[in-house]
Amino acid sequence: MQFKLAQTLSVATFVAAAFSAPTAFAVEKIVKIDGSSTVFPITEAVAEEFQKATKTKVTVGVSGTGGGFKKFCRGETDISGASRPILQKEIDECKANGIQFIELPVAFDALTVVINPKNDWAKTMTVADLKKMWEPAAQGKVKSWKQVNAKFPDKPLKLFAPGADSGTFDYFTEAIVGKSKSARGDVTSSEDDNVLVMGVSGDVNALGYFGYAYYEENKDKLAAVGIIEKDGKPAVGPSKESIENGSYQPLARPIFIYVNATGAAFKPHVKAFVDYYLEKGRPLIEEVKYVPLPEADQKAVIAHWKALKPGTGFGGKAEVGVKVQDLLSRIK
Amino acid sequence: MNKQASTLSNLDEVRAMIKRHKMNDAIFSGVGLVCIMLVLLTLLALFIDLIIDGYPKLLSYEFFSSFPSRRASQAGLLSALVGSALVMIITFLSAVPMGVAAAIYLEEYAPKNWFTEVIEINVTNLAAVPSIIYGLLALGLFIYILDFGTSILTAGLTLGLLILPVVIVATREAIRGIPVAIREAAYAVGATKWQVVSQHVVRYATGGILTGVIIGMARAIGETAPVITIGALTFIAFLPPSPITTTPPFLNFDWLWSGFTVLPIQMFSWLSRPSPEFHVNAAAAGAIIIIVTLLMNGVAIKMRYNIRKKIKWQ
Numbered sequence: 001m002q003f004k005l006a007q008t009l010s011v012a013t014f015v016a017a018a019f020s021a022p023t024a025f026a027v028e029k030i031v032k033i034d035g036s037s038t039v040f041p042i043t044e045a046v047a048e049e050f051q052k053a054t055k056t057k058v059t060v061g062v063s064g065t066g067g068g069f070k071k072f073c074r075g076e077t078d079i080s081g082a083s084r085p086i087l088q089k090e091i092d093e094c095k096a097n098g099i100q101f102i103e104l105p106v107a108f109d110a111l112t113v114v115i116n117p118k119n120d121w122a123k124t125m126t127v128a129d130l131k132k133m134w135e136p137a138a139q140g141k142v143k144s145w146k147q148v149n150a151k152f153p154d155k156p157l158k159l160f161a162p163g164a165d166s167g168t169f170d171y172f173t174e175a176i177v178g179k180s181k182s183a184r185g186d187v188t189s190s191e192d193d194n195v196l197v198m199g200v201s202g203d204v205n206a207l208g209y210f211g212y213a214y215y216e217e218n219k220d221k222l223a224a225v226g227i228i229e230k231d232g233k234p235a236v237g238p239s240k241e242s243i244e245n246g247s248y249q250p251l252a253r254p255i256f257i258y259v260n261a262t263g264a265a266f267k268p269h270v271k272a273f274v275d276y277y278l279e280k281g282r283p284l285i286e287e288v289k290y291v292p293l294p295e296a297d298q299k300a301v302i303a304h305w306k307a308l309k310p311g312t313g314f315g316g317k318a319e320v321g322v323k324v325q326d327l328l329s330r331i332k
Numbered sequence: 333m334n335k336q337a338s339t340l341s342n343l344d345e346v347r348a349m350i351k352r353h354k355m356n357d358a359i360f361s362g363v364g365l366v367c368i369m370l371v372l373l374t375l376l377a378l379f380i381d382l383i384i385d386g387y388p389k390l391l392s393y394e395f396f397s398s399f400p401s402r403r404a405s406q407a408g409l410l411s412a413l414v415g416s417a418l419v420m421i422i423t424f425l426s427a428v429p430m431g432v433a434a435a436i437y438l439e440e441y442a443p444k445n446w447f448t449e450v451i452e453i454n455v456t457n458l459a460a461v462p463s464i465i466y467g468l469l470a471l472g473l474f475i476y477i478l479d480f481g482t483s484i485l486t487a488g489l490t491l492g493l494l495i496l497p498v499v500i501v502a503t504r505e506a507i508r509g510i511p512v513a514i515r516e517a518a519y520a521v522g523a524t525k526w527q528v529v530s531q532h533v534v535r536y537a538t539g540g541i542l543t544g545v546i547i548g549m550a551r552a553i554g555e556t557a558p559v560i561t562i563g564a565l566t567f568i569a570f571l572p573p574s575p576i577t578t579t580p581p582f583l584n585f586d587w588l589w590s591g592f593t594v595l596p597i598q599m600f601s602w603l604s605r606p607s608p609e610f611h612v613n614a615a616a617a618g619a620i621i622i623i624v625t626l627l628m629n630g631v632a633i634k635m636r637y638n639i640r641k642k643i644k645w646q
Contacts, residue, residue: 034563037604040566040567041402041605044567045402048402051570058569059565060565061482061563061564061565194604211606213606216606218606288402
């Protein structure tokens, strides 16, 4: 009996110890990050180096831009990566929970339209051509390259696109079709961009699009389409230069991190991490095949960060082709 | 003479019939063999393919002792291995006592009425519910209501829920396999119901129960969907606090609340990278998951064999 009592007590102690633990754990300094899979490679690289340099622990999850904002606006994460600006309903949710955020563009990604290297007719395309190919009205009708442009041969058109949940899909439809999330449904779509790479590299009649890094790693199997923004303008392919000087339009997009800047929750180790991200991030961004912001923009972002100005420059709507410095100047 | 002839021809008929039946047997065993081979060869081909793609990593110690990294050559499985192991501990501790107790109740104690029947039907149905549903349930219950956060505890309990029906069903099957004579003999010498259940029924059924538990655990270790739903991490380059400490009380439960990643998530993350070098890591991680699952099933078979050998009915 005595023994059993002691046993019960010790079990109770363990249970109590287990459930009192969260307070002990919360004291530990951890930078919690979640969000877009597009921003993940950059954040991961920065997290890796920051953790080595400062011994502050960093965790990064990949819930997608939307999933990341859900957690961010519940106050569960310190930083959220986003491949599109925060939307109105997400701003409202953050507001409802009393969470203030700082919006920081960190790099550029170029959505790259790719074709098979053996395709010799579509090396450059106009935005109007792409629209004809991808708009919802094309569904079931536009089945041949010739229907897109009379200069193209009469060959079957095979389209490959990222999944409808991705920020890449949102941005591409906004930039090409003119309305976010509006696209034809009869295409091969996959959440895994490597599937798209395989699809396009295996079919001479195929066309697809995804982030620049996937093109860069598979240059031997794919060709990038030069984009003609309007008739009369030159065709521009995706490259570090064309993205930096703003000529790769409309498919170059800034990607962001959102930092929780709410009073007590705004911890020094989170600040230190963002400092590191903005100041030491450039070589890491290049290493993972994204394009760093131009120097002047980078300085503006750092100044914006140092001034701790909360809010978004987009007003809760998606927007194509906005300049970083214009964006920052909108936040007063 | 006539009679003899008819018997002979009859005999030929019988022989022909036997031959036909044997032929049917042969055809069926051939079809069965082809079916088994299709399944096994597919698995084998996949496994060999993973090994061929991932072998440079499988042979390197660094792969098992390094944290994730942006460089494929330095990236390792350590945090995923430790995460999976700790999550499995919680899964085991939560699912097994509850599952076995529930099965004993349903099989030995529950009155046979409509209520018990509803429970039984539901338990069987739960075993077939897609795992993502458990993830959503866990997100609502453990994270939003109970505020456990995206921790090892949450993941372990989620997977525990997931395999609970498997454990219950397997335990009930094992208990049902114990001959009635054993119970009657125990009652005959004056044992109480609890004594019969704890000292005879459950003891003899341990082999079957263990098989069910380990098959459930092997399923849990490969699950991705529910763990992603509750927010498992992709990059975590530190280990949870150690469960054993050098100062009293020597046990530390902080690890329950730590963030984590598990093997299938790490594999998926590597697979979706643009760089082909990461795909080697993904293949190696896939091979590890299959090896761990095979080992667990192997242990289950061996344990069942040993326990059955020890039981002497006479």
